Amino acid sequence: MTFERHHIHTLRQRLDESPTFMVVIAGPRQIGKSTLVRQVLAGRPASFVAVDQPLPELVDPFTGSRVGVGLSAQIIPGAQPTTEWLVNQWIQARTKARALPEGQQYVLAIDEIQKIPRWSEVVKGLWDADRAETLAMHVILLGSSPWLMQKGLTESLAGRYEAIRMTHWSYSEMQAAFDFSLDEYFYFGGYPGSAGLIRDERRWREYVRGALIHPNIEKDILQMTRVDKPALLKTLFELGCAYSGQIISYTKLQGQLQDAGNTVTLAHYLDLLSQAGLLTGLSKYAIQKHRQRASSPKLNALNTALISAQGGYSFTDARNDRTYWGRLVESAVGAHLCNTASDSCLVQYWRESPDEVDFVLSNGRKLVALEVKSGTGFATPKGLKVFTEKFSTARPLIVGEGGIPLAEFMSRPAEDWLE
Template sequence: MIVVAGPRQVGKTTLVRKALEGHHSTFIATDQPLTRPADPLRGSSPATGQEPGARPTGKWLVEQWSKARSATLDLPPGRHHVLAIDEIQKIPRWSEIVKGLWDEDRANGLPMHVVLLGSSPWLMLKGLSESLAGRYETIRLSHWQYAEMQEAFDLSLDEYIYFGGYPGSTRLLSNEARWRQYIHDSLIMPTINNDILQMRRVDKPALLKNLFELGCGAYSAQIISLTKLQGELQDAGNTVTLSHYLHLLSEAGLLTGLQKYAGQEHRKRASAPKLNVHNTALISAQATYTFEQARKDRSYWGRLVESAVGSHLINNKPEGTSLFYWRNGPHEVDFVVSHADTLLAIEVKSGENYRTPKGLQAFAETFRNARPVVIGNGGIALADFLLQPVETLLN
């Protein structure tokens, strides 16, 4: 099986539909309303109505799989059929059902390929690891990079920094009010309400939403203690609750809390997190600044630039790579990338004047194997950094 996973609105469905063009295939979406069965007492015909909001069941999944099997058997020898199921994680016990059906098809030599798509990281990971181990290959999609947004939509560097990497929102860039509404209604709220609150136990949903809004609106690219956040949030729980909610937001592709780099693992866990969005659109959509106003405010724009660098590292770091920040007294390093024996200390400079950052010097004195990297004035041009894979830095 092929599993296509990633956050909402990054093109999973579009990608699979495009790949299936010209092939014998069946594409079903579990988040579409289900068809009502025929009512023999009223003489209604099958498939005449729908039940808005109805959730598909395991029985429905078996029926859809059986239809795809029949379509496969109708093909001439040597031809294949592809069954693609979107948002598979919304079906209860989906992984157990898929395992049984898949293993039966393999035993019978049925030439049917299966593609599973999902945006809930917890249910996808749990189902895949518990029931489908050894039966699938994963294709992970993340937020779009600058290179992709530039090639597909001709976004400038400044437009990418402000509007971020959601491809579906680009048609609304000329109307910022509609663009903000789209980001809020089509991305933020479905991710929080459907992918987090419906799929995980959250005792204080209002607190999670407030944490997201405050983390994106005021504190992205900033280090802040959970105790301070506790004081700024309404209905605040304890710091353990906030840390857990921040983890949920990170897994959903919204907001991450980076830990401080240190030699001892317990010191990393105990440190105040540095918040960073996974997509700068999440900052701009909740701000009062327009695109032009944001560009004129050097302090605010600098925070957007640093958040863009952080999101590029978060979304595109290779497997086995860890991302941190570092601070010791007055000295600070924006990002620390650790991969095997490679240790990078990254400083983002968005201002016009360049001075060798003292934080990089202090970090290099503390960790002798570290390689300093400056992004912006005096170092790698911001556009060049965002256009290249993170692996390039590690070589």
């Protein structure tokens, strides 16, 4: 039986309603967005078209030149979709929707929509025309470039869509679908496509680097937005994964990178990596907003597979090195918090030398301070005590040894700990 992520229930509910809003499904590469939509569309009148696949072009079989409708179709490798292609796909779906018996609804799903120039303007016009006609056709838009998706949605489609945001697979999902142990999840992370390769670690690393990391950076970032120093962005990603779980100033990062530019450039590139679901920089918790913005980032990979695939440790070696394993566990906890936090839940850290708190959760009303303990020796962290004395409303939590078991913590979303 195919595993179903929890988002599937939301999507089914939306498609069972009358088409009032478009459905937008966004998230990083290789987390099951297309699979989820195909699962829901099974048995429904629907079309699923992928923008990033080679397109059929009409070609004169004698001259090889492009021609109009009426001659045989031939696949042209590398052909890029255009707004004309998008309109054509939409018109074909409309025809099928109008042919359905009364009471049935058609679904048009378009994958990697952000790769079409001016897609949001075209979609706005087509969708508004459908609503004026009260056409019984749902539209699903999928994309793995969140910043381009968001740009188009806010510029042209405000008020016309509902979003379903998907993130990396959680420990509970990887355990249920692939029988991952907690330690395996900490090391191999939450990419479903690589789960079957973990018994061959060399092959697993090559897959993660070649099929996940490279396309994320080369296709979803460098081809989709302006990056003046692509080598710097790649090096920042590699360095950020190596330093995941650590607080590092932009000035120190400059010293580690060649041709680093200024701190504004580094902050921008880190934001691009974060929106792509690769690497984020947590800000420091502070009452004053300007102190949060001026703080050094705490780097955190958003999937620990990105750390392990580039590190020099095997699974066995990683578990035997308590210092390295502790950083990996803390990174996994940080990734879990970032991936499961809603827009109203802020994930940060806190430090006032020499005291530090690993993670701080807040939602404007409640405040939780988290300390991760992966070792066997337990002592109450001093940072938690100092933090709760400074912020009297804060609730301290220890995750791991002497506190909430790691398996339990990794099975619940960030908001649960604010209740």
